[in-house]
Amino acid sequence: MPSMQDDVGRIDVTVIGSGLAGMAACIHLSKAGLQVLCIDADPTDTDPVGESLDWSAPDLLKVLGLPMEHLLERGIATYKRHVVFKLRDGSEQHYVPGEWLGKPPFNIDLRTLHVDRSQLDRAVRENFLQHGVKLVHDKVVQVETVGRAVTAVVTASSARIASRWFIDASGAGTSLFPRLFCSPVSEYGPRKVAMWDHFTVPESIEGTTLHADGDGPQYMEWIWQIPIHPNTISVGYVSPGGAVKEKRQRGLSIQEIFRSQLARFPELQGLVDGAVETSPRTTSFRCRVFDKIVGPNWLVVGEAAAMVDPMTSNGVTAALRHATEASKLIARYRDRRCLPSLPTAMYRRRVVSLAKFFNDGIEKVIYDWPIRNRIGAFHAGDVYTIPAWSVNVIYSRMRPQGFVATTLFRLLLASMRFALSIFFWFCRRSQLSSPVCATS
Numbered sequence: 001m002p003s004m005q006d007d008v009g010r011i012d013v014t015v016i017g018s019g020l021a022g023m024a025a026c027i028h029l030s031k032a033g034l035q036v037l038c039i040d041a042d043p044t045d046t047d048p049v050g051e052s053l054d055w056s057a058p059d060l061l062k063v064l065g066l067p068m069e070h071l072l073e074r075g076i077a078t079y080k081r082h083v084v085f086k087l088r089d090g091s092e093q094h095y096v097p098g099e100w101l102g103k104p105p106f107n108i109d110l111r112t113l114h115v116d117r118s119q120l121d122r123a124v125r126e127n128f129l130q131h132g133v134k135l136v137h138d139k140v141v142q143v144e145t146v147g148r149a150v151t152a153v154v155t156a157s158s159a160r161i162a163s164r165w166f167i168d169a170s171g172a173g174t175s176l177f178p179r180l181f182c183s184p185v186s187e188y189g190p191r192k193v194a195m196w197d198h199f200t201v202p203e204s205i206e207g208t209t210l211h212a213d214g215d216g217p218q219y220m221e222w223i224w225q226i227p228i229h230p231n232t233i234s235v236g237y238v239s240p241g242g243a244v245k246e247k248r249q250r251g252l253s254i255q256e257i258f259r260s261q262l263a264r265f266p267e268l269q270g271l272v273d274g275a276v277e278t279s280p281r282t283t284s285f286r287c288r289v290f291d292k293i294v295g296p297n298w299l300v301v302g303e304a305a306a307m308v309d310p311m312t313s314n315g316v317t318a319a320l321r322h323a324t325e326a327s328k329l330i331a332r333y334r335d336r337r338c339l340p341s342l343p344t345a346m347y348r349r350r351v352v353s354l355a356k357f358f359n360d361g362i363e364k365v366i367y368d369w370p371i372r373n374r375i376g377a378f379h380a381g382d383v384y385t386i387p388a389w390s391v392n393v394i395y396s397r398m399r400p401q402g403f404v405a406t407t408l409f410r411l412l413l414a415s416m417r418f419a420l421s422i423f424f425w426f427c428r429r430s431q432l433s434s435p436v437c438a439t440s
Contacts, residue, residue: 017304018038023038025167041156049283075119188289244257253279293351308355350400354391366384
């Protein structure tokens, strides 16, 4: 079996996957002076989602050599100043970060970005290659281990790649190390399907728009409208997989399902009428969080560790945070035989706690019906966005790393999740016991 080291020399870190998390990890590791090799079956064969970023993402991209101004000048991004939630009856609610976030001690830039993910990934890849990272177009088919330590990976071309450290950035569809080591997993909500396309418009607005019915006991479906260029918007429909399957069994094509959903909203009807007849992009996913995402000489980052719901706008931020923190751990302890247990345990708890907070919150408050029907869709949006934005601000400024800071942050998240669970239980019980629910 050929050894890849014969061709590329010494390898300190092997990164599996060249998505956003994998590329970011490679850049951080290379800047720290480590020799990095990245394996990806086909880095260009992707259709990435995650075009609406939260307010923490620009600083994380800046560290990768992509400041906000640069992304705007190159046409990779547009400004995002707010989120608009629109119901089918024409009512709407605007969610704008409070001005207090822009003042000391927070000093948050109240602007964030929408991005063309394909162009963003290409820009990150340019920086990634400039840092001397070796990219191998291949697929990992076997992992060699001793206990819980990874010693080498074998690719489809029978190349054996050994290194001291490994990062799994293989994505949600693979999650190579968590599945290999049988990590417990927490899943949230049903399997969902997203279908989306890009449309040309005369002028786009500086905000993400979400369209939904908002009322009723059903699990909520929604449509996003994201301006990725001044005259181009991304429009997508997210639905439980079971609902899409039922429509497909009735003979509807993906294109027909997509267009019929957009046509339900007057503002989007014109897009359907004037668009070229093309089939939308599609992907299937289920939000979940793996519990064991660290080992003696490996860490898991990005969606391989935790798949957060796209409505949270936290996917890009989570991927970049994971990459930053995992890379720091390896760089700091590069001369040891294995990673110390306490720092890796803190990394795992931060990743898992944050992902559970965002997934649990969006499911209970927005997708499911009890809270949304009890207080109304717009107030439910407040109940979710205010804690979510606050948590991201606290994390960005506090940057918990050690035992004390991580524990305090986890206690905060656990308290908020507990309070939300109590509120969810109360709303569900009160509506099920009402005469209307009892007779329906």
